[in-house]
Amino acid sequence: MEPGLWAGTGCKRVEYHASEGERIVIPELGHFALALAVALAFAQGVIGIFAPGLRDPRAMRAAPALALSHFLAIGAAFLGLIYAGVVSDFTVENVADFSSAAVPLIYRISGTWGNHDGSMVLWCFILSLCGATVAAFGNGLPASLRARVLGVLGLVSGGFLLFTLTVSDPFTRLWPPPLDGAGVNPILQDPGLAFHPPVLYTGYVGFSVAFAFAIAALIEGRIDAAWGRWVRPWALLSWCFLTAGIALGSWWSYYTLGWGGYWFWDPVENAALLPWLTGTALLHCAIVVEKREALKAWTVLLAIATFSLSLSGTFLVRSGILNSVHSFAAAPDQGLFILGLLGLTIGGSLLLFAIRAPVLAATGVYAPLSRESALVLNNIFLCSIATVVFVGTLYPPFVNLLFGIQLSIGAPFFNQTVLPLAGPIILAMGVGPMMAWKRAALLPVLRQLWLAAAVGLLVFLVVAANRHVIAALGLAGGAWVVMAAVTDVAGRIRLFRVSPGVSAARLLALPRAAVGATLGHIGFGMMVLGIAGMTLATQKVIVLVPGQSTELGGYTWTLNDIHDAPGPNFSQRVADISLSENGKVFMTLHPARRFFAAQKVITNTAAIRTNGFQDIYAVFASEPPGSGGAELRLNRHPLAPEIWLGGLVMALGGGISLSDRRLRVGAPARKKPAGAVA
Structure with a gap:
């Protein structure tokens, strides 16, 4: 026994003074609201999918109303669960197992989603929030497209709400109740982790909107520049939250777990990284669809893949397949239910894609040397990294499941396979944004980037002189990305070629989407610098x-x-x-x-x-x-702080891009199709 560690805890019991009627009514009302949300979600799904085929404007207008009602119902259920945690109502099994009267208020609230059942309610709440946002702010969308988008979101939400209500009920009663609860997991009693799950889940679930737009477009058989402009803000918003959520989780593990690292290639960390990689590819592809009406089928497939990977992460965390500090213990029926939902959602969407993909022919053309080609190269390497991480994460558990063989794939495998694939992305990030659309000349771009190349080379030589070759490559790559982004902005504002006042005016006149993209690249470069610097620890x-x-x-x-x-x-x-x-x-x-x-x-x-x-x-x-x-x-x-500062700058850049009015409401008018698709 360690000296002094077993002294009195200094805990103060927080007495619950609510009436007995509140103890009985609030959780029951929450349970009823959860059941009502199931009915509303499926009604939203059925009406949203089939109303456009009936050509009934009233039926199509019902989908947004149902989406808002669905959001209010699941919101009431979520608030009821939070209330039970705040007042320490130990007649609710979820509260008794994962909270305590002695726990500070913030952790009694965050304990609501710090467990399997409560986290699913949070997941469904964010999904309903996405649908409500489309319903409230989607007036600029064609009525039929908005109805179908809401229909897809309703069916997905209905499936997970049904799972929550039947096999993962957070309002299950416990009688007789204990005098005090088991308490919140000590490693979760941290402000960073109180906010990490909601932010991460918003990123995960937010890609459901891009997925819904993709499925709605497949049903309609039509994707054009307007569709690309509509999808892009949703993909960007989700990407911002997912970036911030991953960075916040990495920072939490760095300072809380006490092992001194920022990334362990833990299976559940990888499950969050996978949709980020494909979501980044989706974000760039949506730009090509908007600008050139090219890569349509690939963009739809990326939207399906990104949300499918988000769902897969949900299954892996809750199925017990992966052993991780992040995983929830789950019963077999819970894992099978989620697996069934996963099969229906992913299998159904891929089947629809296979049927409708032939109508998604690209109309835009571009030269092999162009910004479009640079974005295609970006996609190839991002998806290659995602494939490597996916195989390395899932191969050991499936080999164990099928053959009973215990395998372990750790950080050395991922470092040796991912880092070589990240190199071309880092090189292309400097060149691609400065290339012209449709057709570009490489030599003028390289001439503009001479200073960025010189800085990168100088950093490499200085660090490599101390026999730190890997760190030298990383630091040079990070410096290259940052300097290339700065060079791009300097060229746009004609820095040192016109007066400082004119340059400042040109800087203020830059589109916020361009400023946000530049900040996103600078943030990525900062993160590369931080990761490389940590190798010198x-x-x-x-x-x-x-x-x-x-x-x-x-x-x-x-x-x-x-x-x-x-x-x-x-x-x-x-x-x-x-x-x-x-x-x-x-x-x-x-x-x-x-x-x-x-x-x-x-x-x-x-x-x-x-x-x-x-x-x-x-x-x-x-x-x-x-x-x-x-x-x-x-x-x-x-340079460790640059890892998280870089993530923050990346998310901030995405937020600035979203504030660009042209990105939010400037969607081009949709052209009339040459022939209607049945």
Whole structure:
């Protein structure tokens, strides 16, 4: 037993003073609202799909009304579940198993979606929100297309709501109720993870709208420039949330789990990465459809694939197939139900695509050397990476399932296969945005990029001189992407070729979509710089007693003290570490080990100080018996902050692009088809 760690937790019981009637009524109303949402979702699906065929304007107008009603119903159910968690109603099994009266309010709320059943309600709520948004802001769409889009969203939502109501009911009662709940998983009691699932789910589920547009277009047998303009904002919005969600999850694992890394190629991490890769390809393909009416079939297939991968991630997390810190424990019937929904959604959409793809002939043409071709190259490598990650993630569990053979595919495999495929994407990101549509000349573009190439080469030579070749390649690639994006903007505003005032005016006049795209590329370059910088990290694991010091990364690390400290629902042991350079103390860190009495779980809380270009990172790993000291993991991480700053800049760039009025409402008028499709 570690000294001092088993001291009193300092927990304060939060008494529930709500009336008994509220205990009984609120969860039952939530359950009723969930059942009502199922009925409304299927009504929305049936009417939305079949009303356009009846050519009845009243029936088509019913689909938006049903979508809004469906959203209100599932919203009421979700609020009812949150209410049960906030007031610690332990007659609800979900609350008793995953919450506690001693847990701070924010974690009683986030505990609602920190488990299997509650997370499915959140998933369905976001899906209904997507449908309600299309219903409320889709007045510019043709009535038949909007009805079919809402119909597809209704059928998908109805299937998952039926799953939630039948085999994953979050309102199941427990009697007699316990005096207190089991509590929230200690590693989930963190503000970052409280917001990570909603943001990530919004990205996952948001691609359902692009999927619905694709299925509606297949039913109509028509895709044109207007369709590309309608799909693009939805794909971009979902991509922004998915980017932010992945970055937030990576940041959380970096500072909470205490292992000092940002990405482990965990199967569930990979499940989030897959739709991001195909969603990025979809986003770029939608531009080609809008500009040139080319790549129509491929864009539709990417929309289907992206949402299918989002659904697959939902299945893998909840089926028990993958072992991960992110996974939920699930019963076999739950996994089979989701697998059935997956088969119907993916199989049905691919069958429809196979039937209708011949009518999606491309009308636009372009030269092999053009921006369209650069985007096609981007798609090829993004989808190649997605294929490698997909196979590497799913091959071991399926081999185990079919043959009983235990395989393990870890970070070395993914690093050695993904990084070579990422190289051409990094090179093309510098050249592609500066190429002309339809037909381009390569030599003038390369002349404009001489400074970006020189900076990249200089970075490579400096870092490679210290025998860090892999890091040199990554840092050079990141510098190339950032400088190429800056060069593109400099060329647009004619920097140094006209007066500063004229350049500033041209900068302010740039379309926000172009500014957002540039920021997206700069953010990606920053992320590449951060990932490459982390390969230069220095680490030491050492046991120190108070008063002892060690050297790492040019600093002297001294353990000053170990002491107890109370927490809201835990006790903790805190190590005080000072860092000095040339004998002068310039920083103090306080890593801690927390003991949660309710779950009898110990967690590590890393202490991190950053200046924006490097992280000083310390973890209090353990107190070895009889040593009188602490086992510490000390790290110096160059450029680590750029990983998450880059993700933030990428998401911000997408948001700025969305604010461009032309992207939101400037869809071109739809041309009348030469012949109606039955």
